[in-house]
Amino acid sequence: MxxxxxxxxxxxxxxxxxxxxxxxxxxxxxxxxxxxxxxxxxxxxxxxxxxxxxxxxxxxxxxxxxxxxxxxxxxxxxxxxxxxxxxxxxxxxxxxxxxxxxxxxxxxxxxxxxxxxxxxxxxxxxxxxxxxxxxxxxxxxxxxxxxxxxxxxxxxxxxxxxxxxxxxxxxxxxxxxxxxxxxxxxxxxxxxxxxxxxxxxxxxxxxxxxxxxxxxxxxxxxxxxxxxxxxxxxxxxxxxxxxxxxxxxxxxGGNNVFVVLDDADIDQAVDSALFGKFYHQGQICMAINRIFVHKDKYDEFAELFIQRAGKLKYGNPAEQDTNVGPLINRKQVDRILEDLEESVKQGAEIRLGGNADGNVLEPTVVTNVTNEMPLAVNEIFGPVAILIPFEDDDDAAEMANALPYGLSGAVHSSNLEHGAAFAHRIHTGMIHVNDQPVNDESHVPFGGEKNxxxxxxxxxxxxxxxxxxxxxxxxxxxxxxxxxxxxxxx
The missing domain is CATH 3.40.605.10 (Aldehyde Dehydrogenase; Chain A, domain 1)
Structure with a gap:
């Protein structure tokens, strides 16, 4: 060869x-x-x-x-x-x-x-x-x-x-x-x-x-x-x-949602969200863009998610145990940092990371985000996780469908049929219950809806x-x- x-x-x-x-x-x-x-x-x-x-x-x-x-x-x-x-x-x-x-x-x-x-x-x-x-x-x-x-x-x-x-x-x-x-x-x-x-x-x-x-x-x-x-x-x-x-x-592109319903297993949901958000630095069309968490589970999820995200190893992609490597170029880094800065001005709070060294952007977690902030509206395509609370299933579904994208998604519930019923409400080509959205199998149809x-x-x-x-x-x-x-x- x-x-x-x-x-x-x-x-x-x-x-x-x-x-x-x-x-x-x-x-x-x-x-x-x-x-x-x-x-x-x-x-x-x-x-x-x-x-x-x-x-x-x-x-x-x-x-x-x-x-x-x-x-x-x-x-x-x-x-x-x-x-x-x-x-x-x-x-x-x-x-x-x-x-x-x-x-x-x-x-x-x-x-x-x-x-x-x-x-x-x-x-x-x-x-x-x-x-x-x-x-x-x-x-x-x-x-x-x-x-x-x-x-x-x-x-x-x-x-x-x-x-x-x-x-x-x-x-x-x-x-x-x-x-x-x-x-x-x-x-x-x-x-x-x-x-x-x-x-x-x-x-x-x-x-x-x-x-x-x-x-x-x-x-x-x-x-x-x-x-x-x-x-x-x-x-x-x-x-x-x-x-x-x-x-x-x-x-x-995808502005994919990850929804944690009020009956979700938080430990399982956190692990799924970490993979779906930070795998390949979030540079995946199927990666999580918005994490919606029921208001009663929000603080518990956020604390555990931040704790585990802080243990992700970032830096040299050639090292066997690196979780998060570089973004493809500096233009991508600067674009994300600009949206991060503007979202913070609008009230978002950086709870982890937020800094870049060359093309490596630290795993970053942001809370107090709304569905109208730049980090939510724009496809992040990088290692920045945003956490958005919701009132009930109707509220989460409405926010999920508010943007003109529909590639992939995920929903977590301890009741699989509850999760499936919610999944049917999301306008997307693919969605996964009690998993994360980065899924692709060579024998299963892959594609999106809307934009x-x-x-x-x-x-x-x-x-x-x-x-x-x-x-x-x-x-x-x-x-x-x-x-x-x-x-x-x-």
């Missing part, structure tokens, strides 16, 4: 991009320059899409067992290079070793799940209203899919689109986030190349959004765009794609996203066209 990631990957070849710009790549914890890549420009993007379109024609005809064999070999390549992948996630994405290891496993599960898809391209034969007619429905690949990967879980979230797209007979062009060009892009070229994927089917273009960002969507070749990232960018992509009648699968996205990833549901249906009818006997034709024969 190739480990020099200084070039882009187009039509089965590693080559310099044609842009005048270089793409830097920096370790978010140490500030070390990792690698520089000459960026791709519009000409490179055009070559990548055309290569994918040409290769996809034969790939769509490939026998399902041969597609499956490539994916099975991909699993082997990933397992053989597990430590390399984890090391890159740590130094490029700022992942802790704990998070990088879990992310690798999640991506591996996606590929394993995808090995079944070539044999799930099922069609149907339907009855007809016409005598002697047979209706056949075929499930076909879309053609070429453009994948725009994020920087927070770059390896898993990119693979979540790449592997199913290839498994269902599509060609792929990947544009990774500028902060993670390797773990969100170039490393896949190396993996699938080693697995024997035919030339041209997977292409990776590393380039700046200002140079090729819109073009990866508007280029005439791709029939679908798969994007994971912020709601603002996702809306822009949706507008560009919609104007050209392209399909989209958009997994966008949190469109479509569903994983399992049989990704087949609906990455394939299209074609109706072919067969008239087994001469058709009867009634008076329209009969009068011509008189």
């Amino acid at each position: 190739k480990t020099d990631f200084s070039k882009v990957y187009i039509n089965g070849e590693w080559r310099d991009g044609s842009s005048d710009q270089m793409m830097g790549n920096t370790n978010p914890f140490t500030g070390e320059d990792l690698i520089a890549t000459k960026a791709a420009n519009k000409d490179d993007l055009d070559a990548a899409y055309k290569a994918a379109a040409e290769a996809q024609i034969e790939w769509a005809k490939e026998l399902p067992q041969n597609k499956r064999a490539i994916l099975e070999k991909t699993v082997e390549v990933m397992q053989e290079n597990k430590q390399l992948i984890i090391d890159w996630l740590v130094k490029e994405a700022g992942s802790t070793v704990i998070k990088a290891t879990v992310e690798f496993g999640a991506a591996l599960d996606v590929v394993k799940q995808s090995t079944a898809y070539p044999f799930q391209m099922e069609g149907k034969i339907l009855p007809s209203q016409q005598a002697g007619k047979e209706n056949r429905i075929y499930r076909n690949p879309i053609g070429v899919i453009g994948v725009i990967s994020p920087w927070n879980f770059p390896f898993h979230l990119a693979m979540r689109s790449i592997a199913p797209a290839l498994a269902t007979g599509n060609g792929v062009v990947v544009k990774p986030a500028t902060d993670t060009p390797i773990t969100g892009g170039l490393i896949f070229a190396s993996i699938f190349e080693a697995a024997g994927l035919p030339k041209g089917l997977l292409n990776v273009v590393v380039g700046r959004g200002s140079e090729i960002g819109d073009d990866i969507v508007t280029h005439p070749v791709p029939r679908m765009i798969s994007f994971t990232g912020s709601t603002e960018v996702g809306m822009h992509i949706g507008e560009l794609a919609g104007g050209r009648l392209k399909k989209t699968a958009l997994e966008l 949190s996205g469109l479509g569903r990833f994983n399992g049989e549901w990704i087949l609906e996203e990455f394939t299209t249906l074609k109706w072919i009818s067969l008239q087994h006997q001469r058709g009867d066209y009634g008076p329209f034709i009969n009068q011509l024969k008189e």
